[in-house]
Amino acid sequence: MKALKELTRPNIWELKPYSSARDEYKGVEASVFLDANENPYNTPFNRYPDPLQRDLKEMIAPIKRVKPESIFLGNGSDEAIDLVFRAFCEPDKDNVVAIDPTYGMYQVCADVNNVEYRKVLLNEDFQFSADEILTATDEHTKLIFLCSPNNPTGNELLRSEIEKVLNSFEGLVVLDEAYIDFSDKPSFLSELDKHPNLIVLQTFSKAGGCAAIRLGMAFASRDIIDILNKIKYPYNVNQLTQQQAMQVLKKYDQVEAWVKKLIGERSYLIEAFTALPCVEKIYPTDANFFLTKVTDAKSIYNYLVGKGIIVRNRSSIALCKDCLRITVGTRQENDQLIEALQQYK
Ligand SMILES: *Cc1c(COP(=O)(O)O)cnc(C)c1O
Numbered sequence: 001m002k003a004l005k006e007l008t009r010p011n012i013w014e015l016k017p018y019s020s021a022r023d024e025y026k027g028v029e030a031s032v033f034l035d036a037n038e039n040p041y042n043t044p045f046n047r048y049p050d051p052l053q054r055d056l057k058e059m060i061a062p063i064k065r066v067k068p069e070s071i072f073l074g075n076g077s078d079e080a081i082d083l084v085f086r087a088f089c090e091p092d093k094d095n096v097v098a099i100d101p102t103y104g105m106y107q108v109c110a111d112v113n114n115v116e117y118r119k120v121l122l123n124e125d126f127q128f129s130a131d132e133i134l135t136a137t138d139e140h141t142k143l144i145f146l147c148s149p150n151n152p153t154g155n156e157l158l159r160s161e162i163e164k165v166l167n168s169f170e171g172l173v174v175l176d177e178a179y180i181d182f183s184d185k186p187s188f189l190s191e192l193d194k195h196p197n198l199i200v201l202q203t204f205s206k207a208g209g210c211a212a213i214r215l216g217m218a219f220a221s222r223d224i225i226d227i228l229n230k231i232k233y234p235y236n237v238n239q240l241t242q243q244q245a246m247q248v249l250k251k252y253d254q255v256e257a258w259v260k261k262l263i264g265e266r267s268y269l270i271e272a273f274t275a276l277p278c279v280e281k282i283y284p285t286d287a288n289f290f291l292t293k294v295t296d297a298k299s300i301y302n303y304l305v306g307k308g309i310i311v312r313n314r315s316s317i318a319l320c321k322d323c324l325r326i327t328v329g330t331r332q333e334n335d336q337l338i339e340a341l342q343q344y345k
Pocket of ligand 1: 075076077078079103147151176178202203204205206211214215216
């Protein structure tokens with residue numbers, strides 16, 4: 001890996017961050033807070049939240065088996081995706097490389113930040129070749145985006161290829177593990193110490209059942225996390241979100257129970273889909289959704305909308321012609337979907 005200073009935009013490297021009242025006073029003994037122009041009434045909502053979300057990170061750290069200094073928390077993992085562009089990619093000069101198809105936000109953030117986005121097509125098994133990805137890079141490539149399990153394909157990327165990219169690429173590798181809880185393979189979080197160029201993204205939005213509160217996590221070396229913290233909005237994760245996240249973490253066995261149940265429902269749905277005449281193929285999945293090739297995606301999508309059932313039509317995406325992406329729901333929801341499709345002609 002190149003030196004982090006070389007990978008970081010010079011203006012960001014030199015940036016002196018905004019220092020909030022809550023940054024400057026960190027003690028806990030004080031009881032009179034006249035430093036932040038807050039209203040003394042309407043507790044507990046009158047106070048600014050902890051800008052570095054220390055209590056929440058203390059709870060996340062043992063569950064994820066990482067140090068609190070290796071955690072960045074943002075307004076969804078989408079915030080972390082945007083921040084890595086703003087921290088490392090010089091507009092109109094640097095570029096990033098990503099697999100295709102994958103999560104659409106990487107390209108949107110690249111476009112917003114005026115950073116060239118280079119796509120490398122997956123093969124027909126939705127796998128990638130590390131060599132092809134590396135060939136697409138040049139001296140201006142700052143980031144490589146990998147997503148495993150991948151969205152919208154559902155499958156995990158080959159571990160050996162991910163490792164090859166981590167070992168060979170001189171820039172940073174963003175590995176999006178939004179769906180890792182649904183996979184039976186281990187997360188790359190345990191490899192953070194081995195790979196100083198690795199940034200792992202996870203989220204409270206999927207297995208955590210908390211899409212509404214907007215809380216995403218990035219895990220990386222302390223030096224990378226410090227850069228993201230330096231450029232984020234001071235109070236980017238609000239107090240209600242921090243509190244709700246701590247509630248969920250207190251009952252983390254609930255999350256594990258949901259995951260187990262959803263994996264069971266996933267098998268149930270896939271078995272039922274196998275028998276449907278309108279289904280041509282079901283792609284292997286390690287996530288809480290699966291991609292399926294159907295006889296006529298547009299017509300089936302519209303038919304389901306008519307029955308009040310919304311799935312995601314991915315037909316326009318590379319390698320996904322006539323494909324629908326189905327999120328695993330409750331047994332009742334899954335049965336409604338199956339019944340509707342059995343009646344489709
Ligand atoms: C859903 C999803 C996310 C989650 O984003 P949040 O902003 O945390 O809700 C991130 N990456 C991928 C690949 C996703 O599918």
